[in-house]
Amino acid sequence: MGVQLPDLQFTSLEVIPERISTVRKSFLENKTRDVEFRLVQLRKLYWAIKDHEEEIVEACAQDLNKPRFEAEVAESGWLLNDIVFTTRNLHKWVKDEKAPDIELSFKFMSPKIRKDPLGSVLVIGAFNFPFQLTMGPVIGAIAAGNTVVIKPSENAPRSAAVMQKICEASLDPSCYSVVQGGVPETQALLAERWDKIFFTGGANVGRIIAKAAAPHLTPVVLELGGINPAIVTKNADPRLVARRMLWGKILNAGQVCTSQNYLLVDKEIVPRVIEEFKKAYAEFYPKGAKNSPDYSRIINEAHFQRLKSMLDNTKGKILLGGTMDEKELFIEPTVIQVDSVEDSLCTQESFGPFIPILPVENLDEAINLANGVQSTPLGLYPFGSKAEIAKIINSTRSGGVSVNDAALHIPTLPFGGVGESGYGAYRGRSSFDVWVHRRPITTSPGWLESILSIRYPPYAGKLSKFKAASTLVPDFDRSGQKVTLGWLRFILTLGGGSAKAGAGRAVVAAARE
Numbered sequence: 001m002g003v004q005l006p007d008l009q010f011t012s013l014e015v016i017p018e019r020i021s022t023v024r025k026s027f028l029e030n031k032t033r034d035v036e037f038r039l040v041q042l043r044k045l046y047w048a049i050k051d052h053e054e055e056i057v058e059a060c061a062q063d064l065n066k067p068r069f070e071a072e073v074a075e076s077g078w079l080l081n082d083i084v085f086t087t088r089n090l091h092k093w094v095k096d097e098k099a100p101d102i103e104l105s106f107k108f109m110s111p112k113i114r115k116d117p118l119g120s121v122l123v124i125g126a127f128n129f130p131f132q133l134t135m136g137p138v139i140g141a142i143a144a145g146n147t148v149v150i151k152p153s154e155n156a157p158r159s160a161a162v163m164q165k166i167c168e169a170s171l172d173p174s175c176y177s178v179v180q181g182g183v184p185e186t187q188a189l190l191a192e193r194w195d196k197i198f199f200t201g202g203a204n205v206g207r208i209i210a211k212a213a214a215p216h217l218t219p220v221v222l223e224l225g226g227i228n229p230a231i232v233t234k235n236a237d238p239r240l241v242a243r244r245m246l247w248g249k250i251l252n253a254g255q256v257c258t259s260q261n262y263l264l265v266d267k268e269i270v271p272r273v274i275e276e277f278k279k280a281y282a283e284f285y286p287k288g289a290k291n292s293p294d295y296s297r298i299i300n301e302a303h304f305q306r307l308k309s310m311l312d313n314t315k316g317k318i319l320l321g322g323t324m325d326e327k328e329l330f331i332e333p334t335v336i337q338v339d340s341v342e343d344s345l346c347t348q349e350s351f352g353p354f355i356p357i358l359p360v361e362n363l364d365e366a367i368n369l370a371n372g373v374q375s376t377p378l379g380l381y382p383f384g385s386k387a388e389i390a391k392i393i394n395s396t397r398s399g400g401v402s403v404n405d406a407a408l409h410i411p412t413l414p415f416g417g418v419g420e421s422g423y424g425a426y427r428g429r430s431s432f433d434v435w436v437h438r439r440p441i442t443t444s445p446g447w448l449e450s451i452l453s454i455r456y457p458p459y460a461g462k463l464s465k466f467k468a469a470s471t472l473v474p475d476f477d478r479s480g481q482k483v484t485l486g487w488l489r490f491i492l493t494l495g496g497g498s499a500k501a502g503a504g505r506a507v508v509a510a511a512r513e
């Protein structure tokens with residue numbers, strides 16, 4: 001018998017404010033401040049994920065036809081590792097930090113940085129990696145001591161329902177709550193005040209989230225998509241390019257925020273790259289992607305139609321793939337040679353299995369084109385010689401860079417966008433950092449009062465003493481140059497230049513006092 005999955009039930013709009021006030025009350029009662037409490041929650045969550053792994057795999061299969069390998073590696077297994085990594089390190093992360101770079105005069109105040117939880121926070125997930133991208137931020141939020149409301153994507157309904165089941169089986173309901181729904185339910189959540197909102201999804205909805213947060217001055221993390229370029233120079237290895245770029249687009253049928261949206265390939269190696277795409281496709285899917293258990297489907301009819309019209313509207317030439325089956329929501333991995341970066345396949349995020357290739361004259365042209373399409377994509381994928389790759393990285397911006405690869409990301413590296421692809425980063429240690437307020441704490445000892453009283457009126461005669469004790473001497477001169485051997489002269493002349501000019505400045509300074 002197959003695995004039975006729960007049905008997705010939207011949360012009624014009436015109960016949403018009550019859910020929020022429950023988690024807020026728990027936070028204000030300091031329930032989640034205790035680190036042991038957080039650890040127990042995370043450990044229980046670990047076992048609930050483990051115990052429901054078959055349901056996770058089945059839900060991903062029903063929502064996206066996600067292959068078991070991808071579901072275990074990028075969803076359940078990813079989260080399990082994330083929890084173990086977090087619980088192993090949490091005691092270290094929560095420790096007060098000694099404040100760095102403190103001048104001697106303030107050392108007696110024992111300055112330190114406390115990692116305070118932010119409060120009650122909202123996590124809104126996306127459909128494509130429904131478990132990883134929703135529960136990943138939640139793990140960090142729990143670790144950091146926040147209470148959390150979790151809103152999975154309604155577009156992956158089976159996964160959303162299983163996620164709720166897992167959370168309800170493991171987490172304290174007074175601190176962590178799952179709210180299910182689409183736009184009205186999310187709007188109801190956004191109408192309330194949060195201490196942080198973590199959103200993963202498209203840039204248009206990201207703008208809605210940021211606007212809703214603004215009146216409450218709520219900080220927001222936006223994990224958005226990107227029109228990510230791959231830049232392939234004539235010195236790249238065509239076989240590696242094809243295999244890795246194909247992987248970037250067969251993974252979850254290209255519904256990956258980090259996958260490359262288009263390739264700018266030096267015209268000299270375009271034919272060899274295309275040949276290698278054909279070979280790699282035949283190797284990955286000997287009977288074609290449609291007949292393989294290792295290829296996902298498009299999430300729903302609306303996204304299928306969006307992708308179909310993108311392909312219908314391209315002026316490019318299909319070189320590989322191109323077949324579709326609406327009933328199955330199947331779109332074959334498709335390589336298209338386009339003749340302009342203006343082609344719709346390059347300028348819009350496809351979030352599907354399209355691999356448009358634009359031949360370019362040289363590396364400079366590729367860099368200019370990439371910066372013109374979107375100057376701040378989520379990912380950048382350069383292939384070429386060491387010097388070429390350095391040039392590409394130094395002349396572009398992006399959330400992250402995978403040299404010689406597609407959407408690869410080491411699970412504990414900070415992950416996040418920049419500019420149009422969002423802001424804020426999580427994963428690994430950053431998943432904790434993103435959810436805490438670094439609260440500086442100083443303690444002024446009573447015995448220091450006679451010295452500290454220099455700050456009280458009457459001020460007469462105190463300024464010069466205060467300055468003598470606290471003024472930092474610049475190690476640079478007026479032309480912006482670092483002063484090394486000329487130190488003495490620099491100090492004597494109050495900032496460099498001639499002795500006469502220095503004397504002048506000394507007179508002005510004395511007169512000001």
Ligand SMILES: NC(=O)c1ccc[n+]([C@@H]2O[C@H](COP(=O)([O-])OP(=O)(O)OC[C@H]3O[C@@H](n4cnc5c(N)ncnc54)[C@H](O)[C@@H]3O)[C@@H](O)[C@H]2O)c1
Pocket residue numbers: 124125126127128129133151152153154155181182183186187200201202203205206208222223224225226256257258349351378417422
């Ligand atoms: N940077 C990342 O980590 C990352 C990861 C996955 C997806 N993405 C991006 O997300 C997009 C696709 O994912 P998606 O379709 O789930 O995104 P989406 O923006 O359509 O939906 C994301 C979430 O927002 C909610 N939502 C949708 N419309 C809303 C509205 N009007 N008001 C309030 N809430 C609303 C949905 O219920 C869902 O939970 C792509 O652009 C992709 O690149 C980014």
Ligand SMILES: CC1=C(/C=C/C(C)=C/C=C/C(C)=C/C=C/C=C(C)/C=C/C=C(C)/C=C/C=C(\C)C=O)C(C)(C)CCC1
Pocket residue numbers: 069070073074128129251255256257258408409
């Ligand atoms: C196996 C041995 C070794 C090491 C091997 C190594 C390093 C293997 C690496 C394999 C990798 C990188 C596999 C990656 C799989 C990734 C999958 C399936 C998907 C991930 C999806 C993600 C993260 C999606 C994110 C989506 C987002 C953010 C938005 O949409 C040695 C060499 C150590 C020793 C011998 C054996």
